[in-house]
Amino acid sequence: MDSKKLKRLTECITIVITIVVGALLSIYVGGAAGAGSKAPFMIIGAIVAMGIAMMMQSRIWLLIPLSWGMTGQLVGLPGSFPLRDVIIIYVFMIFLGLRALKLVRTKAAYNWLDYLLFLNLAYLATTYLRNPVGTESMGLNLIGGKPYFEAVFATMGFWVISHVQIPSKFAWKFPLIVMAGALFTSAISFITFCIPSTVPIVARIYTGIDTSSYAETMSSGGTDYIQRPAFFADLGKGILLTLYSWFSPFSTLNPFHIFRFALTVLSVLAILKSGFRSSLMGAAGFFFVACYFRHGFSSIFRAALTIVPVLGLIIALQGTVINMPPAMQRTLSFLPAKWDQSVIENAQDSNDWRLEIWQNVWSSGHKYINNWWFGDGFGMTRTQLKEAGQYAQEAQENLTVAGDYHSLPLSAIHTVGYVGFVIFLVLYFAIAWESSLLISACKGTPFFAIALFIGIPLIFAPLPTLILTGFFKYEFVNSIMSVAMLRLIRRSLETYLQNQAAAKHPAHKELFGADPFAPKIITRHQS
Secondary structure, X not given: OOHHHHHHHHHHHHHHHHHHXXXXXXXXXXXXXXXOOOXXXXXXXXXXXXXXXXXXXXXXXXXXXXHOOOOOOEOOOOOOXXXXXXXXXXXXXXXXXXHHOOOOOOOOOOOHHHHHHHHHHHHHHHHHHHOOEEOHHHOOOEEOOHHHHHHHHHHXXXXXXXXXXXOOOOHHHHHHHHHHHHHHHHHHHHHHHXXXXXXXXXXXXXXXXXXXXHHHHHOOOOOOOOOOOHHHHHHHHHHHHHHHHHOOHHHXXXXXXXXXXXXXHHHHHHHHHHOOHHHHHXXXXXXXXXXXXXXXXXXXXXHHHHHHHHHHHHHHHEOOOEXXXXXXXXXXXXXXXXXXXXXXXXXXXXXXHHHHHHHHHXXXXXXXXXXXXXXOOOOEEHHHHHHHHHOOOOHHHHHHHHOOXXXXXXXXXXXXXXXXXXXXXXXXXXXXXXXXXXXXXXXXXXXXXXXXXXXXXXXXXXXXXXXXXXXXXXXHHHHHHHHHHHHHHHHHXXXXXXXXXXXXXXXXXXXXXXXXXXXXXXXXOOO
């Protein structure tokens, strides 16, 4: 029997086995599901997980950026962690197996940015040692240490990504990987937003959904309630960022580029529909940063001249020719137009509410923050938990007691103190600086698009999070993944440039090697 026939026979046997096993599993699942058993679903989940691992192998790390926005819980999985954390653990275990089997032999190469991250992780560890926190069942005085686990899981993802790199031919597609995950979560939230009655049903499966419409149907707060579906803002900014990473920002405003222009208009409308002023400012920030790196500093003035007439037109038309929906008015309420009075009051109440929290914390002495210099760590005491329960009807005091101050500086001081906040600030601005350097270094190479996609938000991030709002527990975890992605791009760029140099100068190839950072994957034939 020749090799071709043998190969076809193998494929046929594989297909037959798959069909038979699938049929048997379907029968088993149908019967067990009727009896209320979860075991068959766990079996199928394990089979699917192993199948994905066998298919993707060393490329399995792509599941980490794909699932990074999946912050909801998949009901039924052990623990109460977001789906992305479960996926990170899965990828980490698979990657350990690949390393043990010598299928991936790359060694991680760290630089100054990584060491800054390690310093922050080490300091965060000291806050845990000084304030051990656990769960209700552990009997400790401090409870609510979930953010520590989040940091550990993100560090596991960092370790995986530190051992891989992106091929130059695939680099421009990377935004599609991230947006695929964003579209998945947005699609679920869109369903629950448009059909509020589906919220209780979907929430039994996945919790990361939009509940604003459902909350309105259940609310008796009056007519001043304004829906603010956050998923619209995230989706709109993600699409704009993808467009800016591939194309000139000015071309996205050109109606002759129909596809880009249509996506831009839809994205801006989605951001306006979200009701979040900070999201619109973020999208504008992305536009200006992209203009700078693509066309130079002078293009910022051109960008301003492009945006100002549009804002002027909105100011002139609103309240006279058109009357925007409340959510859109709230997003644009910082402009001096004829907005509905209820919208202005809603936006102002939000500002006052946040400022009042900050003033209460700053003037409270040791009521909310015990150790201002070195931090109290994550979590709260059992006494504070009881107090938060007592203030269940007072959202402001409830959040203040829980440490959710809607302020990155204050929440950082609460967790790691003045000392830890300064250390984190160094990392925070170092990430922005490295992003800027990396985008410039990638210009003219296949990695320019991915450098823009990753780097633009990191460059702009310090402005809104430090001044307007932010949560340390989220920004710290995001910083871990940001460093991982920047190092990934840097290593991939270095390999690409060395290969280019080796192709032009064979002597360089013999002396240094063509691909010193590339994963050494051994095929079955080689082994």
